[in-house]
Amino acid sequence: xxxxxxxxxxxxxxxxxxxxxxxxxxxxxxxxxxxxxxxxxxxxxxxxxxxxxxxxxxxxxxxxxxxxxxxxxxxxxxxxxxxxxxxxxxxxxxxxxxxxxxxxxxxxxxxxxxxxxxxxxxxxxxxxxxxxxxxxxxxxxxxxxxxxxxxxxxxxxxxxxxxxxxxxxxxxxxxxxxxxxxxxxxxxxxxxxxxxxxxxxxxxxxxxxxxxxxxxxxxxxxxxxxxxxxxxxxxxxxxxxxxxxxxxxxxxxxxxxxxxxxxxxxxxxxxxxxxxxxxxxxxxxxxxxxxxxxxxxxxxxxxxxxxxxxxxxxxxxxxxxxxxxxxxxxxxxxxxxxxxxxxxxxxxxxxxxxxxxxxxxxxxxxxxxxxxxxxxx
Amino acid sequence: xxxxxxxxxxxxxxxxxxxxxxxxxxxxxxxxxxxxxxxxxxxxxxxxxxxxxxxxxxxxxxxxxxxxxxxxxxxxxxxxxxxxxxxx
Numbered sequence: 352x353x354x355x356x357x358x359x360x361x362x363x364x365x366x367x368x369x370x371x372x373x374x375x376x377x378x379x380x381x382x383x384x385x386x387x388x389x390x391x392x393x394x395x396x397x398x399x400x401x402x403x404x405x406x407x408x409x410x411x412x413x414x415x416x417x418x419x420x421x422x423x424x425x426x427x428x429x430x431x432x433x434x435x436x437x438x439x440x441x442x443x444x445x446x447x448x449x450x451x452x453x454x455x456x457x458x459x460x461x462x463x464x465x466x467x468x469x470x471x472x473x474x475x476x477x478x479x480x481x482x483x484x485x486x487x488x489x490x491x492x493x494x495x496x497x498x499x500x501x502x503x504x505x506x507x508x509x510x511x512x513x514x515x516x517x518x519x520x521x522x523x524x525x526x527x528x529x530x531x532x533x534x535x536x537x538x539x540x541x542x543x544x545x546x547x548x549x550x551x552x553x554x555x556x557x558x559x560x561x562x563x564x565x566x567x568x569x570x571x572x573x574x575x576x577x578x579x580x581x582x583x584x585x586x587x588x589x590x591x592x593x594x595x596x597x598x599x600x601x602x603x604x605x606x607x608x609x610x611x612x613x614x615x616x617x618x619x620x621x622x623x624x625x626x627x628x629x630x631x632x633x634x635x636x637x638x639x640x641x642x643x644x645x646x647x648x649x650x651x652x653x654x655x656x657x658x659x660x661x662x663x664x665x666x667x668x669x670x671x672x673x674x675x676x677x678x679x680x681x682x683x684x685x686x687x688x689x690x691x692x693x694x695x696x697x698x699x700x701x702x703x704x705x706x707x708x709x710x711x712x713x714x715x716x717x718x719x720x721x722x723x724x725x726x727x728x
Numbered sequence: 729x730x731x732x733x734x735x736x737x738x739x740x741x742x743x744x745x746x747x748x749x750x751x752x753x754x755x756x757x758x759x760x761x762x763x764x765x766x767x768x769x770x771x772x773x774x775x776x777x778x779x780x781x782x783x784x785x786x787x788x789x790x791x792x793x794x795x796x797x798x799x800x801x802x803x804x805x806x807x808x809x810x811x812x813x814x815x816x
Contacts, residue, residue: 357766360750367746369753369762414746414761416755442744444757467757 364649367413369603372617376423379717390558393572396610400430417444426453451497459504471512475527512538514632516555538577543618544676584669587662601648613638618672622712653680678708731805738778762811
């Protein structure tokens with residue numbers, strides 16, 4: 352069977368996801384300006400330990416090999432080790448994303464003793480100034496301390512996960528050296544205009560020239576740098592990047608949020624892309640296999656406004672979430688289309704006053720207190 | 729070392745297979761690699777490798793016609809690189 356038919360099979364969806372993200376909590380010690388889930392405060396309806404374990408049992412029966420756990424800051428949950436232990440014990444590997452605040456000496460040792468566990472430390476700059484501008488004061492030092500603790504505990508190869516912005520594109524080589532110095536693996540992903548990122552995307556997303564720089568850098572580093580296949584819109588620049596060239600939303604990918612709602616992908620936490628809940632009768636399995644939303648995402652998509660563009664086969668029209676949250680039609684170009692079609696459309700819509708981008712449905716940001724003391728210099 | 733029809737192979741004990749319409753997904757819990765087995769016949773071959781002394785014997789048992797053997801052998805070679813199967 353050729354690779355092409357494999358891709359068309361994947362587009363029609365599988366009986367179970369290949370890659371499932373599970374945000375365990377909306378609680379977070381940080382308030383990153385690009386947070387996809389607008390995290391900050393815990394949602395009181397958060398799944399209980401027993402409910403979370405029941406979801407894991409269901410994923411085991413579906414033969415999901417591994418889950419990507421995130422948040423919020425997942426380690427804030429008191430039952431964090433209990434939940435990931437239950438998953439690993441059921442042969443579901445865990446990869447979790449953290450800002451590192453809770454990886455002290457003891458928890459680093461505990462994590463190092465577990466099999467089938469991967470850790471991604473989020474870092475958005477190779478210096479405190481660049482990183483903290485996005486992730487908050489002190490977050491750079493916190494991440495470095497966590498990495499030191501993992502190294503001392505002999506955790507082995509962890510991952511450093513970077514969201515590429517216009518302020519850190521120039522640091523890609525430095526990120527690679529930093530990762531190498533810890534024996535870590537570098538993972539870089541695309542900035543999405545989701546969650547609080549919907550408000551900051553216009554200032555933070557890489558420029559057109561920087562996109563070419565990212566593409567060349569990724570081609571040069573091949574499979575040594577992980578990307579979660581998030582840059583496939585850049586394939587229109589030439590030779591394809593490694594990975595599956597398709598939008599996996601609702602087909603091979605989905606997201607479970609902290610209250611058990613199931614969304615098509617981690618970047619579309621919005622009612623329009625909510626397929627159901629793990630607490631509904633039939634559970635996650637029924638949502639995945641039968642929900643109206645996921646079924647419709649598996650229908651052949653129309654190239655729409657991109658049909659006349661020779662690059663459509665290469666870029667597949669880009670990222671659904673990026674279009675949605677910038678107010679662009681889903682069957683048209685990505686806002687970061689490398690041929691500039693998205694940018695044209697965005698500015699045309701802005702100048703004609705019809706650009707109304709949907710707002711994320713839920714917001715868990717902490718309220719801003721007027722009495723909050725400024726961070727000390 | 730290049731794989732030949734006379735090599736003996738087996739599926740790694742760290743690998744889990746999930747049946748799919750196109751064949752199967754293979755996941756290696758050790759190196760975290762996810763590999764697509766793109767044909768149901770490939771899945772049968774991979775599953776029964778350890779029941780036979782050589783790859784040729786596995787192909788015989790799974791009814792893989794001679795003209796398909798070179799491409800199957802190449803696919804198996806790739807699976808040794810990702811450690812989904814091991815030689816010996």
